[in-house]
Every structure is written in structure tokens, then in C-alpha cells.
Amino acid sequence: MHAENLIARAREGDSLAQGKLMHAWYKRIYNYGFKFFYDHDMAMEVAQKTFIAMHRNIGGLQDTSRFRSWLYTIAVNFCREELRKKKSAASVSLEDQRPGTRNSMAWQESNHRGDNPERLLRQSELSDLLQGCLKQLSEEQREVVIMKEYEGLKFREIAEALSISENTVKSRMYYGLEALKRMLERKNITKEAIGYEL
Amino acid sequence: MNYKPDEATLVAYHFGELEGEELKKVEAYLQEHPAERKRSEEWRQVRSVMAGLADKEVIAPPLIVGNNERPIWREHYFRMTLGIAASFLVLLVAARLLGLSASISNQELRISFGAPTALEQVLDKAGVTQMIQASLEENNASMQTAWDSRNQKLEASIQKNLAGNSSRINSLVKEASAGQQEQVRQFVGQMQTENLKLMRDYLQLSTTGQKEYLEGLLSDFSRYVQDQRKQDMQYFQANLVNMKENTDQFKKDTEEILTSLMASNRGSRTDNQKSY
Numbered sequence: 150m151h152a153e154n155l156i157a158r159a160r161e162g163d164s165l166a167q168g169k170l171m172h173a174w175y176k177r178i179y180n181y182g183f184k185f186f187y188d189h190d191m192a193m194e195v196a197q198k199t200f201i202a203m204h205r206n207i208g209g210l211q212d213t214s215r216f217r218s219w220l221y222t223i224a225v226n227f228c229r230e231e232l233r234k235k236k237s238a239a240s241v242s243l244e245d246q247r248p249g250t251r252n253s254m255a256w257q258e259s260n261h262r263g264d265n266p267e268r269l270l271r272q273s274e275l276s277d278l279l280q281g282c283l284k285q286l287s288e289e290q291r292e293v294v295i296m297k298e299y300e301g302l303k304f305r306e307i308a309e310a311l312s313i314s315e316n317t318v319k320s321r322m323y324y325g326l327e328a329l330k331r332m333l334e335r336k337n338i339t340k341e342a343i344g345y346e347l
Numbered sequence: 348m349n350y351k352p353d354e355a356t357l358v359a360y361h362f363g364e365l366e367g368e369e370l371k372k373v374e375a376y377l378q379e380h381p382a383e384r385k386r387s388e389e390w391r392q393v394r395s396v397m398a399g400l401a402d403k404e405v406i407a408p409p410l411i412v413g414n415n416e417r418p419i420w421r422e423h424y425f426r427m428t429l430g431i432a433a434s435f436l437v438l439l440v441a442a443r444l445l446g447l448s449a450s451i452s453n454q455e456l457r458i459s460f461g462a463p464t465a466l467e468q469v470l471d472k473a474g475v476t477q478m479i480q481a482s483l484e485e486n487n488a489s490m491q492t493a494w495d496s497r498n499q500k501l502e503a504s505i506q507k508n509l510a511g512n513s514s515r516i517n518s519l520v521k522e523a524s525a526g527q528q529e530q531v532r533q534f535v536g537q538m539q540t541e542n543l544k545l546m547r548d549y550l551q552l553s554t555t556g557q558k559e560y561l562e563g564l565l566s567d568f569s570r571y572v573q574d575q576r577k578q579d580m581q582y583f584q585a586n587l588v589n590m591k592e593n594t595d596q597f598k599k600d601t602e603e604i605l606t607s608l609m610a611s612n613r614g615s616r617t618d619n620q621k622s623y
Contacts, residue, residue, distance in 0.1 A: 280400060
């Protein structure tokens, strides 16, 4: 995905290369955070902190081929930090954080202006349902499922990012998939039903 | 086939991160286990449904970073050099204030606070040798004294300990010996009692056995004699019967012979009479 020399230049303090890296990876890290929290503000917070940390610490990155897992390690750590803060602070309703509601930053999100409004509504409802399923997973299973399913990391990279063994990652994935299967069965959501709806 | 892949292997297979022999084994396993195949298909369905959760589009904010071209006085190496120079300067000033002076003359390094003072007395080689000799002699004498005193104390202590311990050891040996004799006596007595009991039991058992054996022998002999007698009697009876039969037959034969003789005599007499 990245030219090795871009990461190498960023490591040497080239701010242009760092900017390019951030533009290339911002969406991924934001979406990781969003799927983890289902909260735009927290996802933005995590993404910004991640790239500030990247800017400060990329000089210490030894192996450029491990940039991806290194970046997700930072993101995971900030997600956990935010989660701790969130648990200690008063809870905020997820309804307020939904796209299109009063607190959402609509200008920063895709509006799919050309799409059919009814289709968008259904897509939004489906996203809510699926996001709800993700949210019900344990924190550990959610991290692994998002990294594997949506970020496309190899099990080895996830293991590096989370500093755990590959077998533990696979085991968490196994139980995560089983839990999602049960949730979807309870909610009666199948591929066919989604295809029909959309 | 006993192979059963674990959870991690199944997941790795499902996500296409398995290769080589392991992949073949899992494929073969799934061929034989429809339930596991079904699970894999269900996961595929789950993943395909979850893929409906699309990415959010987001615009990355501009990365504002400080100017990398820092002035030379903010560079690390410059600050380090400056730090070393400042430390050196502080040392020089402190040395000046304390009147520190250092000089090298006649192969001597002299460091002093204030003006250096001349040495009042210089020791020569003979004086140093004498001092060392005197010190060694003094040391030897003190060591000898200490050694003698320690030896005497040690000797006295050994004598005292020997005197105290020998009587204790004697009494202990006596006690042990008495105890051992008593134990031996008890042991021998116990052994004798046990042997006597064993012998008694053995003899009793032996007598009973012999008695039973003799009784058996006598009864067997009596049975044998009776059987023999019975057989003899039967033989004797058979012989008597046989003899009687023989006698009867002899009688019969004799009678027949006599009868035939008498008949022939009578015939010849008749013939004679006829001839006469």
C-alpha cells in the first residue's frame, strides 16, 4: 500500500511524507475507531491522537514493513484509553452520535448525495443493526473482528498490533464469529434478507 | 482418521491463511465432517452480512507540524558541546577561587590548594628500609604473642573439654551397653519363646498328620485284606464247584463204563451158553 521510501522519509522527519502517510491512513484509522465505538467524536479523537503520536514516534520505528501493525497498535492503545475514560465518565446516548443527529459532524461524513434516500435510510438502519452487533462483542473480540474483517490485517499483523500470540487472535476471532452468528440469528438477519431489502 | 483441527486452525483455514500439509489435512477433515463444513458456511454468511457495514467517508485534517529547520543553538550536538564547555568553565572558576594549583617538576605531580609548601624531611632508601624492617619485627613479635596466647587458650580448652567429655562418653557408653545387653536378652528370650511355639505347632501338626496317615493306611489295608479274602473265597468256591462237577462227571462216566462192562459180560455169557 505504501512505498517503503515514503515511510522511510517520514521516519527521517520529512513532514511532507508524514502528511501523505496521514492522508493515506486517516480513513482507515477513523473507521477502526468508529466501528469500535460507534461514535464519530471518539473515532475522530482516536484518529487525531494516533497521527500526532505517529508524527512524534515514527523516528523510532525500526522496521518499515511493520508500519501497518505499528500504526494499529497506537490506534488500539488510544481506543482503550478512550474506552477507560468513557467508562469512568457519564455515559452518552448513542442516539445523539448517529450521523444526521444534532451532534454529528455531517460535513465530515459522506452524504452520498446521488443515492436514493430510501435506500440510504435502509442502509443506515442496517448499519445501525450491524454496528449494534459489533458493539455487543467483548472489547477483545471486537478489536480482532474489526481488524480482520474490515481492516484486512493478517492474523500475524493483528497479533503484533495487540502484542498477543497468533493463536489467541484466531481464538478470539472464532468466538467473535460464533457470537455474531448467534446475534444475527436472533435478529433474523440473513444475506438473503439484506439483499431483498437493499 | 484421528485428526481434529483446533479453533485457531479452523479460523486460519476459513480466512485462507493456511497452507501446505495443514491445509490438506483440514480439507480432508471437512470432507468427512459435514457439521464443521456447515459451520464454515455459516461463518461465510455472517461475514457476508457483516460486510454490509460500510466505511464512513472522512476528510483528514491538515497535518500541522513545526518547522523542522531549527536554529543551530537548538540542535542537540550544539547544546551538548555548549554544556561541556560551560561545565569546564565552572570547574576553572571554582579552581581559581579555591586557589587550586598543579605543577610538575622533577617527575612529581603536585596538586595543592594555595601555594605549595616544601617538604621538611625527605626519607632516603635506608631510612625506608629500616622503617619497614622495624615495622615487620614489631608485627612479627605481636603476632607471635597473639599466637602463643591463642595456643594456650586452645590447649586449655581442649583439656577441659576432654576431661568433661570423657566421663560423659563413658557413662553414655555404659548406658548404651546396658541398654544393648538388655535388648539382646529380650530378643533372645523372645526368639526362644517363638521357636518353642513354632516347634510345638510343628510337632502337633506332624503328629496329627502321622495319625491321619496311619489311620488311612490301616483302613486301606483292611479294605485290601477283605477284598483279597473275598476274591479267595470266590476262587475257592469256584474250584469246589468245579471239583464237584468233575466228580459227578467221573461218577457218571464210571457208571457208564460199569454198565457197558456188565452188559458185555452178560452178552459173552449168553454166547458161551449158546455154543455149549
